């Protein structure tokens with residue numbers, strides 16, 4: 001994984017445009033479906049403005065997704081987000097990337113990670129389950145809230 005900076009950001013956007021639906025890779029932006037100019041601009045703003053680091057998930061020099069660790073309201077908590085390009089899914093990259101992100105969270109002294117998804121997204125639910133997260137599903141909306149305790153700090157993290 002490599003931390004996303006201004007230099008890497010255009011390549012991350014390119015990977016997202018070629019391999020995801022916008023709703024999978026960024027918060028909603030009104031407008032017609034697809035990667036409109038507005039959504040491409042908002043993708044950049046999202047990465048620049050969101051607190052906490054975000055990382056490109058790489059195989060060699062190829063960008064196959066991105067993941068982020070965003071500070072949450074509760075002390076010691078952070079929210080995780082992840083997307084992979086369609087062609088990179090189903091190969092275990094998500095579990096490997098989030099294990100690295102969890103190490104980074106520990107190195108930052110985080111004690112709990114949260115994630116939000118939906119029961120209609122079995123890959124995300126499966127991923128969170130595989131990581132050992134506690135899941136709670138809202139029966140009215142299908143929203144799934146996940147919490148993962150990350151325990152004691154370790155001495156290393158991404159890029160160290």
Ligand SMILES: CC(C)(COP(=O)(O)OP(=O)(O)OC[C@H]1O[C@@H](n2cnc3c(N)ncnc32)[C@H](O)[C@@H]1OP(=O)(O)O)[C@@H](O)C(=O)NCCC(=O)NCCS
Nearest residue numbers: 024082083084089090091092094117122123124126127130
């Ligand atoms: C969510 C996402 C990152 C998961 O990556 P992936 O490569 O598709 O997932 P994997 O194939 O590594 O599977 C992860 C786990 O979920 C399970 N899983 C995957 N697809 C599944 C499905 N359709 N039904 C049930 N379980 C499924 C896998 O078996 C695996 O569990 P295991 O390790 O115990 O075998 C990817 O699908 C994605 O980018 N989706 C769009 C963005 C998104 O929804 N992000 C989630 C935000 S929380």
